[in-house]
Amino acid sequence: MVTQTSVLVGIIGKTNVGKSTLFSALTMIPVKIENRPFVTLEPNVGIGYIRQTCPHKTLGLPRCDARNSICIEGNRFVPVKIIDVPGLVAGAHEGRGLGNKFLDSLRQADVLIHVIDASGSTDPEGRPVKPGSYDPYDDVILIEREFDLWLTSIIKSDWSRLSKALDALPLSEAIERLSQRLSGLSIKKSHVVRALEETKLSGSKFSSWRDEELQIFVSSLRRISKPTIIAANKADIPEAIDIIKSLEKRLQGRIMVPISAEAELALRRASAAGLIKYIPGDRDYVVIDRGRMTPAQERALEKIRSFMERFGGTGVQRIINTAVLEALDMIVVYPVEDPVRMCDSSGNILPDAILARRGVTARELAYMIHTELGEGFLYAIDAKTKSRLGADHVLSDGDIVKIVSTRKKQAR
Numbered sequence: 001m002v003t004q005t006s007v008l009v010g011i012i013g014k015t016n017v018g019k020s021t022l023f024s025a026l027t028m029i030p031v032k033i034e035n036r037p038f039v040t041l042e043p044n045v046g047i048g049y050i051r052q053t054c055p056h057k058t059l060g061l062p063r064c065d066a067r068n069s070i071c072i073e074g075n076r077f078v079p080v081k082i083i084d085v086p087g088l089v090a091g092a093h094e095g096r097g098l099g100n101k102f103l104d105s106l107r108q109a110d111v112l113i114h115v116i117d118a119s120g121s122t123d124p125e126g127r128p129v130k131p132g133s134y135d136p137y138d139d140v141i142l143i144e145r146e147f148d149l150w151l152t153s154i155i156k157s158d159w160s161r162l163s164k165a166l167d168a169l170p171l172s173e174a175i176e177r178l179s180q181r182l183s184g185l186s187i188k189k190s191h192v193v194r195a196l197e198e199t200k201l202s203g204s205k206f207s208s209w210r211d212e213e214l215q216i217f218v219s220s221l222r223r224i225s226k227p228t229i230i231a232a233n234k235a236d237i238p239e240a241i242d243i244i245k246s247l248e249k250r251l252q253g254r255i256m257v258p259i260s261a262e263a264e265l266a267l268r269r270a271s272a273a274g275l276i277k278y279i280p281g282d283r284d285y286v287v288i289d290r291g292r293m294t295p296a297q298e299r300a301l302e303k304i305r306s307f308m309e310r311f312g313g314t315g316v317q318r319i320i321n322t323a324v325l326e327a328l329d330m331i332v333v334y335p336v337e338d339p340v341r342m343c344d345s346s347g348n349i350l351p352d353a354i355l356a357r358r359g360v361t362a363r364e365l366a367y368m369i370h371t372e373l374g375e376g377f378l379y380a381i382d383a384k385t386k387s388r389l390g391a392d393h394v395l396s397d398g399d400i401v402k403i404v405s406t407r408k409k410q411a412r
């Protein structure tokens with residue numbers, strides 16, 4: 001079995017917007033849900049899934065034997081790690097609320113889902129208020145600013161010394177050094193290069209940057225290294241409709257998905273209890289055991305159905321798919337041993353699904369599976385077309401690939 005390279009998705013937002021509900025829905029791990037600030041005292045980490053059509057279905061194969069992922073009726077669910085971060089408040093970078101503690105838990109995140117209460121029923125401090133009485137636009141701006149200030153404070157702590165050291169190096173080595181310094185924040189060399197380009201700061205001496213330049217650079221680095229999409233939660237509350245419309249106008253260029261975390265959680269629970277048939281991400285559900293439902297349950301599910309009709313589902317599967325496949329720009333590829341039967345050496349059909357960044361080459365995939373497989377790389381075979389692929393061939397989403405390598409026999 002090929003293990004997944006772990007992608008870490010961070011769920012952020014102020015208190016009471018529905019982060020823990022979303023986390024529970026995505027991971028189906030019941031966590032404490034209460035209408036009070038700071039219930040989530042320790043960051044929660046769980047496993048959620050990206051949904052894709054399984055190639056066994058596309059190819060008309062009777063079945064597959066998913067191993068590192070799950071196949072439910074022709075839908076492949078590929079795991080990612082999810083972290084639920086306690087409510088972020090203004091002033092967190094200075095230690096307000098739970099302060100730096102939870103910002104620290106975001107260091108390793110690759111992409112962020114910023115949950116807002118799109119019904120406008122949560123005030124800036126996370127207290128419940130009348131729906132429609134608070135404009136969540138401010139939260140979007142505030143939280144990202146908080147993140148920038150925190151990141152700036154980390155970089156600033158040794159900037160005067162570091163910047164002088166960077167100036168003494170040729171640019172490429174300086175970039176390398178700066179990336180190393182930031183690697184604990186899951187910031188990579190390519191991110192630093194792009195941020196320097198975007199801010200047009202690469203020509204100037206690092207030590208000449210004032211606070212202003214440093215902040216512009218950090219802000220750009222944050223957007224590049226931790227892309228953030230917005231989950232407009234509580235979209236099931238009627239007041240949310242107008243607020244979402246108005247947010248769409250003001251947040252042009254940003255990715256926002258209306259969701260109802262509560263509806264998704266109810267569906268997953270009803271499905272686990274055998275009351276309905278619902279596969280996460282479906283646009284609708286089917287009642288299978290009406291007899292075991294209370295009238296209240298039936299009414300609640302009917303309400304969810306009318307919401308789903310309006311939005312094409314609950315949006316929860318869409319938000320995690322969008323975060324990983326769009327915002328992080330990743331694809332799913334399927335390595336196999338036998339390109340004719342599309343199976344591994346034990347005969348398992350399409351056992352592994354691997355998340356890789358878009359643009360990944362055949363040789364890079366080999367390295368992701370096993371270093372030796374990469375080192376001895378000869379060529380790859382596209383199992384669908386049976387054509388040979390060279391080392392630098394760029395793979396596409398849904399590709400099924402056999403790697404031919406000199407080192408494979410030695411590895412066994």
Ligand SMILES: Nc1nc2c(ncn2[C@@H]2O[C@H](COP(=O)(O)OP(=O)(O)O)[C@@H](O)[C@H]2O)c(=O)[nH]1
Pocket residue numbers: 013014015016017018019020021022032033034035040087233234235236237259260261262263
């Ligand atoms: N109507 C509605 N309420 C929700 C939704 N998601 C969460 N809530 C409610 O919002 C409150 C706060 O949820 P919680 O997940 O604890 O928020 P957190 O503090 O951000 O983790 C709870 O009362 C939830 O039941 C949703 O999609 N729709």
Ligand SMILES: [Mg+2]
Pocket residue numbers: 019020021039040086087
């Ligand atoms: Mg919570």
